[in-house]
Amino acid sequence: MNDIVLPAQLVADPMIPAPQPDHGLGSVQDDWEAAEVWLRSVARRSKSGSIETIATYRFHLAKLRWYCENVRRVAPSRWTVQDVEHFKAFLERLPFEAICARVDTGTRKPGRFVRQSEVGYTPFQKQPSPGSRSDIERFVHAMFKAWRETGYIRLNPMALDGAGSRRTINAHRSVAIDVYQLVLQTIEEEQLDRPAARQTNLRDRFIFVALRELGLRASELVGSSMNAFQQITDTRSLRRYWVFRVEAAVAKGGKARSIPVTATLLKMLEEYRMAYSLSPQPSSSENGAILLSPHTRPILVAGQPVRSASDRRFFNAWKELTTRQHLYAIVKARLKKAAVHVERLDPSLAKELVKASPHWLRHTFAKAALLHGQSMREVANLLGHKSMDTTMVYTDQDTLDSVRAYERENMGTASES
Numbered sequence: 001m002n003d004i005v006l007p008a009q010l011v012a013d014p015m016i017p018a019p020q021p022d023h024g025l026g027s028v029q030d031d032w033e034a035a036e037v038w039l040r041s042v043a044r045r046s047k048s049g050s051i052e053t054i055a056t057y058r059f060h061l062a063k064l065r066w067y068c069e070n071v072r073r074v075a076p077s078r079w080t081v082q083d084v085e086h087f088k089a090f091l092e093r094l095p096f097e098a099i100c101a102r103v104d105t106g107t108r109k110p111g112r113f114v115r116q117s118e119v120g121y122t123p124f125q126k127q128p129s130p131g132s133r134s135d136i137e138r139f140v141h142a143m144f145k146a147w148r149e150t151g152y153i154r155l156n157p158m159a160l161d162g163a164g165s166r167r168t169i170n171a172h173r174s175v176a177i178d179v180y181q182l183v184l185q186t187i188e189e190e191q192l193d194r195p196a197a198r199q200t201n202l203r204d205r206f207i208f209v210a211l212r213e214l215g216l217r218a219s220e221l222v223g224s225s226m227n228a229f230q231q232i233t234d235t236r237s238l239r240r241y242w243v244f245r246v247e248a249a250v251a252k253g254g255k256a257r258s259i260p261v262t263a264t265l266l267k268m269l270e271e272y273r274m275a276y277s278l279s280p281q282p283s284s285s286e287n288g289a290i291l292l293s294p295h296t297r298p299i300l301v302a303g304q305p306v307r308s309a310s311d312r313r314f315f316n317a318w319k320e321l322t323t324r325q326h327l328y329a330i331v332k333a334r335l336k337k338a339a340v341h342v343e344r345l346d347p348s349l350a351k352e353l354v355k356a357s358p359h360w361l362r363h364t365f366a367k368a369a370l371l372h373g374q375s376m377r378e379v380a381n382l383l384g385h386k387s388m389d390t391t392m393v394y395t396d397q398d399t400l401d402s403v404r405a406y407e408r409e410n411m412g413t414a415s416e417s
Contacts, residue, residue, distance in 0.1 A: 187208070224246065
């Protein structure tokens with residue numbers, strides 16, 4: 001690599017990167033290109049990597065870059081221990097200007113977050129939770145470690161801190177079966193005065209049933225296509241079964257898996273699809289998003305734009321919801337409505353509903369899987385855990401008590417202990 005001789009006034013600028021000479025990252029123009037070289041190597045060599053994982057890493061990198069360019073004004077290759085401390089303090093308590101702006105709708109309803117090309121954009125949509133902060137810090141530490149090993153920097157400024165603690169699973173954060181049924185009942189009893197309202201209603205019911213009965217991560221549901229629902233044949237009995245196929249590209253850790261589809265979920269899927277004028281069951285060629293909006297998207301027919309919304313509906317040109325933010329907003333809105341419904345009768349339950357999230361339904365699935373006597377290995381496979389140590393958190397006594405109580409009350413198959 002040819003060293004570039006910079007004027008003294010630029011070298012003094014802390015935003016000018018300061019890589020070591022003769023490092024192993026090749027010809028890179030700045031720290032952000034150096035980070036991209038590292039990320040590409042991670043994607044190449046990782047047997048368990050996934051598109052979702054690399055996308056998350058790049059989002060963490062965007063947060064680091066925004067911080068460096070707008071807050072600390074120090075290039076990462078120039079960081080010291082003090083810069084690390086400042087970054088951690090920043091993540092722990094974001095200033096107001098670090099939160100991404102929203103489009104003003106002129107009403108009390110918050111508008112969408114502004115896009116990267118618009119004024120007021122930042123990669124932070126809210127204050128990071130402790131788990132999210134830990135994820136970001138571990139990402140930055142891994143980047144510095146790789147830079148140190150390739151000679152790009154002389155020392156790792158986070159060496160004294162280590163990689164940070166990993167996000168831990170709180171198995172108690174789950175939605176009790178009766179509460180889950182209450183949320184579904186709230187959705188079912190909703191007054192529907194327009195076709196679009198019915199479409200939204202059936203889609204949201206499908207979401208809750210799918211999350212509860214498949215144990216999916218939010219990214220796995222929104223990242224999958226309709227043809228993730230597949231039929232397989234038992235070669236012995238010749239019976240056909242529906243499964244949901246989580247492809248490696250969308251699975252966290254890149255671990256593909258197939259999950260049995262219950263009759264309840266299949267029925268909910270069929271009702272949801274028919275509301276959008278689709279065939280009851282998806283075909284293997286359907287590669288569109290699973291989650292749809294009643295609104296339509298622009299399309300061309302015979303090279304001409306279809307301008308009428310009713311015509312676009314005829315061609316099933318529905319907008320697709322493909323981000324975790326879309327799913328999170330839908331689930332949180334439904335939980336909030338259910339909370340309002342029960343607040344007078346049970347304020348503590350209402351508070352729990354407001355706190356719940358799509359991931360709580362994954363924990364609910366994990367606990368319910370145990371009540372059917374499935375082995376730890378089977379449950380780990382269904383959840384996509386690389387290690388059964390992660391699945392073990394669901395086997396503590398409180399969980400088993402909940403499982404056994406559920407089985408006695410709902411399944412009628414449990415024996416008295």
